[in-house]
Amino acid sequence: PRACILIGKEHQAIGLNDFYHRDLVAVAVKTTLKGVRRDIVFCSAYLPSDSSESPPTRELRDLINYCEVRNIALVVGCDANSQNTVWGSKRTTGRGTALLEYLATTNMELANVGSIPTFVTTRCQEVIDVTLCDRITMERCSGWMVQQEDSLSDHRRITFTIKGCSHAEVKPARRNPEATDWDLYRSTIESKLRGKPQRLYHMRKLEMETRPLNEAIIDGYHASCPIKTSRVGKKVTWWSKEIDELRRTSRRLWDEAHRTKKTEDLNYYRASQRAYKTAVKRAKTEG
Template sequence: MLEIVISADRASVERLRAKNWRIHYLFGQTNLRLKGPNTTAERREAPQASTSGLAPKRPKGKINLQHSKAASSALCWRTSRRHVDIGLIQEPWINGGQVRGLPNKVYQTIYCDKSVSPRALIILRRGLTCLPLTEFLTRDLAAALVEVRTESIKRQLVIASGYFPGDAISPPPEEVQRLIEWCRMEKKQLIMGCDANAHHKVWGSTDINHRGEDLLDFLFSSNIEIVNVGNSPTFMNAIRREVIDLTLATPFIAGMVKNWRVSEEPSMSDHMTIEFNVEATASADVECRIPRKTD
């Protein structure tokens, strides 16, 4: 890994941070260290795109790309190397009014193409059988119905990527609430990767805010489980480390999620990549955070 150290006065360092600079090195990952007169801070940035997959024993995940070209490049490299089936992505790179930088030759993309700057997107490996749920395609939500083979039968599973705006009164957004209600009415299983922009100690945050309380109340009342394991930060910058990215699921599919983890690989974004497997033939219970069973 290449590391670049820049020594500068404090004012110059803060100006660079304010510009949210990222460096992309063609042959690998690059860390930028901004060294001021009294402090040294290492920028490790990770896309918050979600990658989640459905084939047994194949890594899946989620990540927020923060509209970054470098984060998109890192995602392409990771999906190719790890043979990811599905990616649940927030804040993709937008250039010229178009979503850019995704591995379109290998993956199909699902998002609201009527939105000028979509903040939720799904990528699926070509060959997977899927149907976009057009009524749930908005700027901050992407959803699709995919076909999953479990042992000798086929099941339909709803996958979704969501961005919960931090300036909204309380999460989740109305369209997410409608999607969860639709899944309940249609008896569909759901798994969603989201940037919740909400804090609660139930999912590993360092504190609790009103958005976290409202979101937890909604998940409890809707019988939605939090699949996150542990308290490894999903968001990191020079001044803060926090858990704000969640994997949510209906109880049945939550029991099929295996090997959930926050990747330590550089993501070139402030959000880390979350990886997990959905093992469609699994029947054993897994450790997860269930709001209704948490004090």
């Protein structure tokens, strides 16, 4: 199988047997919003890049049609293997165009926000994963973001909240600097400072330009690192300080390798990631 769904014990879920395939699985989860109970179908889908047919797959088309005809809420997490600037990719491919054209004929909308890569290797960083919601459920979806820490996979973990689905404790809203969209940060500052003088020769002029510079930096940070509400999940019993340190080291080496593009730094990152993965697997086995 290339698709799966993990459901927490606190949720009531029923598998949809007609939508169990190698590259697609779907479950109906009971939710409550303002006293109104409603099922939401959650789907995990994989769209193979080597398929001779344009995306999405027939199985995903059938599920979207099934839910649309019956007015059933639907959320799809999808490894689309498709690139389109509409959902943050660096370029648009034929697969990306085909998928977007199909979505335009349905009631499904994109939940993706920003352009942080969802697929990350030492040779490629791109947005090829999409999250889809029907128009009604889209109003209940918030906080969509790509997590930057290692996920032990080429794909980054994507998190978001659907109102009425979570029973987790809510923590105060805050900014997470590790989740900053640095491309957006730089572009925001550049647009704010466009037309400003590059060199200043008088102290008075320097003082006058300090305020716009500070405002540009603050605006850039606020735009690229919005306030998010985090949630407290269950404590992972096998997690340790050693694993946490290995994850921090791997993240730091990835940032360095991404910045320098040097083969030596990429090798350091690969070695640290292998050590991190090994430690996690060992801890899970022993724990």
